Amino acid sequence: MPSILIVDDNSQNLYLLELILKAEGYEVVTAENGEEALRVARQMVPDLIITDIFMPVMDGFVLCREWKKDERLESIPFIFYTATYTDPKDENYALSLGAEVFLTKPQEPEKIREVVREALSRNAGEAAARPMDEIETLLGYSQVLSRKLEQKASQLEKARTELAEISTAGNRPCLLSALDFVIIFGLSILLAITFNISNPSGIPFFPDPPDKVPAVDPFAMVEEYRQGRILLIDAMPANFYNKRHIKGAVNIPMSLFDIMYSINLSQYGRDQKIVVYGNSISGPYDLQVAGKLMLAGYTDVKVLEGGLTTWEAMGFPLDAKGSK
Amino acid sequence: MITISINRLIRSEYLSLALRIYVGYLFVYASLGKIPHPAQFAEVIADYRLIPFMFVNATAILLPWIEFVAGFFLIIGYRSRGSAIVIGMLLFTSTVMILINMYQAAPITCGCYDAVGEPIGWKKVMENTFTLFFSAQIFCFDKPELFRKLGNLLLGSS
Structure with a gap:
């Protein structure tokens, strides 16, 4: 072979x-x-x-x-x-x-x-x-x-650069440390609490829920509403701008309460039946406005169960702009 | 060539330094308008209608301080990557909240740079998005050696 x-x-x-x-x-x-x-x-x-x-x-x-x-x-x-x-x-x-x-x-x-x-x-x-x-x-x-030789030199240079990058990365702190968040949030909470205590405009961390106000079912009040014996008050701040109300309701957001009260309610007696509606996850606006009305001396103040959503779902009348 | 230059610029630690100071200043400035007036800021937060009533006040008290601490840390370069993440999360959350309210056509103000702030809109969303990208750049390419060196210098170690 x-x-x-x-x-x-x-x-x-x-x-x-x-x-x-x-x-x-x-x-x-x-x-x-x-x-x-x-x-x-x-x-x-x-x-x-x-x-x-x-x-x-x-x-x-x-x-x-x-x-x-x-x-x-x-x-x-x-x-x-x-x-x-x-x-x-x-x-x-x-x-x-x-x-x-x-x-x-x-x-x-x-x-x-x-x-x-x-x-x-x-x-x-x-x-x-x-x-x-x-x-x-x-x-x-x-x-x-x-x-x-050129090829090898180029490979060597590339390897050197990669090594330098790896070395630099190795010196850097790890991607994220839980300590970062502990320090940032811990310091923030500490400063927030101490400053809020000493701040004359400070507010309680957790607000007291507004006093309970009797609620009324839309079905129970719709007849009196149609006869014009109930005054409806929309307490939602946003509705002041987009005017999406129950038909005939007066919009009195909390921030404008004093002005709107004197404009819209001065002609009504203290025994006027009033139903307030409007709340959200972030604000029991109906309870706040109802509470303020009761403080003003109105004796028959209730809040609407389910608010505008339930009212609308039942097909009861809305303002022209509010109707879909 | 241009692509390489842009790529190098995006990865530059000097750009990170500039962005750190800019974003940090932005957040410290924004927080200073809100810290003294928690009640007004609480009303703005409530207007978003996305945070439960019980937590509105706590958010109004804490949020400006988180902005302040994270912004300050960014400026001095201490825990800058963590701060960039915190600021990124704040920006992302606020952008989502703004978009939800824009979708619902709620005429609210953003409460970004003071306790009341300017009306929400696409301009605000774009601003937040850009700042979010800046935070991402800081997170990815910032090198906190400067602070470490300064610390070593002050402490006298090598």
Whole structure:
């Protein structure tokens, strides 16, 4: 069976390639760099050589140059198998040195077997390109090396930048600390409580709910309302602007109570039946206004159960602007 | 090239510093108008009709102080990332509350820079959104080394 010399400084790559080729029945000899490969080849003269490029002592390019100079070896097919020099310019240079095949790592075992079969079956001396002269070879070699050097320098710079970023990130405090919130909210609460106590305009943290006022069901009062015997008061502040009232209601928001009271209620007696409506999650406005009316001396003050929403849902009359 | 420059600017810690001072000043200024008048501010909060009656007063007392503390911390660069998050949460909540009231066409005022404030509207929503982006920039790219160095200097450690 044909003998094949494989050259690689990586023992794992060497072992893998050896396994693939031995499985095909080839006799395999290994070397770890170009110099060792030349020495072995001159002793046993293989039928094919597969070599890595990036190796210590003597790299694949120099090995190829020396190989093609040797009269006994020059006709032996030469295959480059590399993971480092993958640029098309590298391939051109490798082939210009006289190599028959240029393969980039990794390749499927089947592909390797096929390439080896083809290389062994043809006349290597005819197939290979004529090697360049000494000056061209050295010039090409220096270009390949400088290109690789630039690539490596760029990779090094990138790695350095990434390392610096990671290092900076490591110095930064963690994304968020619960202590941040404890300090911010704790200090805020402390300042708020102490300032509110000393502030002459301070207010209680939790307001006292307004006194209970008797409530009336819309059904129970609608007849009296139609007869005009009930005065409806809308206590919702927002309704003062958008004028969405029960028909005939007077809008007296708490903030305008004194003015609106003197305008709208001065003509009514203290025994006038009054129903106040309007509240929200944030404000029991109906209770507040009803309480104020009771303080003003009105004796028959009630709040409307369910407010405007229930009234509207039951289909009772609304102001023209309030009707949908 | 322009994209790279913009990207670099957005990630700049110097932009974070400028935004920290701007947003911090904005919140300290806003809080100072509300802190002395909690009752008026409570009425503005109640007008939003989104906070339960029992918590309206507590919110009116606490909220301006949270704004003040977070804004002050942003200016001096202490706990700036936490402060940016707190301010971001305040901005987001207030924007949602404004949008709900705009949808309901409630003619209320925002209570943003003083106890009463200007009417709510798209202008206010845009302002809040921009400030929210500023807070996000501070959170992502601020480097609090300045405060640490100052602390080390004052404490005399290396």
